[in-house]
Amino acid sequence: MFGYTGKTLEIDLSGGTIEVEELPKEVLLSSIGGRGLNSFRFYAHANSLAEPLTPEAPLLIGVGPLTGTGLPASARFTVTARSPLTGIFGHSNAGGHWASELKFAGFDQVLLTGKSDKPVVLLIDDGDVRFVDAADVWGKGIRETTRILKKKLNAYDGQVLAIGPAGENGVKYSCVAANLTRICGRTGMGAVMGSKNLKAVVVRGRGSIRVADQKKFDTLASDLREQIEDHSGFEKRRKLGTTALMTGLNELGILPTRHFQEGTAEYIDQISGEHLMANYNVKNKSCFNCNVHCSRYYIAEGAQGEGPEYETLCTFTSRLGCDDAVFALRMNDLVNDAGLDSISSGESIGWAIECAEHGLISKDEADGLDLSWGNKQVIETLLGKIIKREGFGKLLAEGVKIASEKIGRGSEEYAFHVKGLELICGDPRGLKAYGLTYAIASRGADHLHAEPFFEIEGDPKEAKERFGTEEAANRLAWRGKAKLVHWSERMALLTDCLTMCKNIGLCMDILTFELSAELLKVGTGLQWDEATLKKALDTVLATEKEYNKRAGMTEKDDTLPHRFLKEPLTEGPTAGSIVELDKMLDEYRELE
Known part of the structure; x- marks a missing residue:
């Protein structure tokens, strides 16, 4: 095949069996690849509704049809399972070099079921697939695990x-x-992998990916690369990555501060991306075949690593009322090495602090800890307790929805989640399309299922042409946001199917459906056109939403926490604004 390898590696960890399944072309044309192929096959699996942490529950890892080719910024992979956090459709993706290595090893997807009777590592070494004992790395952090496995398996050129x-x-x-730091952060995929006693999947491939029309594909990829570098936001993204959002959102009055009680941090200059660049960043890093090089390696007192991305930086600074950037760098190291989602852990801690502020959680219930804003020692202590599931951390490790239900006393009002997934560091009172996205996304409070960045940087005239009203480019307006989300929901899925970076394909508005269909056609040799592409995207979205219905979700779950619907911010450029969710939902459902 061209582009695709056309193969899924199926592993039964209970029986130790290894099989290779051929992927029919009709399945590929119905799902594209990456997240789409994962969702398609997960939904069809006989045990897709099994409890997430039971042996029979399936776990899928998928890459895209053009991953490993010359298509820039297409280096991501998606991990899919029923989420142990939410009980509904779960998936997460990340970049780096692992995805292309899986393609070079000959596979588009890995399907895992069962549970090993002891901790194991799965080694995929071209055509050789085998299990390796993981006793020597079980209990260790991700950095040390990676170091040990590369040495032990003589896989210094492999990906872990x-x-x-x-x-x-x-x-x-x-x-x-x-x-080390390319994190599939959301929906608890690490817990699913851990429940199977699977510590790691190490991949080494020596193959290559052919495309159907190399000359035309190279021309399209080269044009795309030029568009990226000519984009007005290229230099800022290269220098700051997503941390540029710290200053930008603070200026708009929607930087989450003290658990969304405020929208600005008076100490922004101490925690901004610009501050990190000037004082701690030492080099840029890149995912496979990406010309933006937006990731940053930093060195600071007690901290050294890659990142942080905006969500982690905001979480461990303004969201928890902390003005210390070096502390955030240290927490970035901690959560990355432990394999802990910074958004969910930060929201759980923020919920606890605000509950304590309102007298809903006592000091005794919190293991004697002083739950107060900016208390760095307590925040770090709580992270350690969460990782080990000890004391108060055992409750927080369940996620903010379950934790608030167990505490009760009205604490549920301060638990900021949708469908059980904790809210990101983006205040929807000043980003109305994002608010709609959080409400309707199939995995919960998620901006990446649509990423309607157009409402922040879009042109009013273009908004009128594309979405029917200039207000689609006004972040404080609700009109036009349903059409914007409907479009960007499909474009976000497309990037996940191509395993392309959303910061480039969607936020920089580089991809189009027409261009993507042409890339797929000349890359895979299959009969892709714009109509076939859009039909596949609609099929995948419908599949994910239908799965959630089977798991017990209804339209009543398409909502937002009370604060964002009823409590306007009181200061700054977003003062007085709330999310008019019902109006946007009515328009959105007319488009479905």
């Missing part, structure tokens, strides 16, 4: 996908990580 102690201990929002 691993979980940390949080995944081993069943923290409901634990992560899977590749290349």
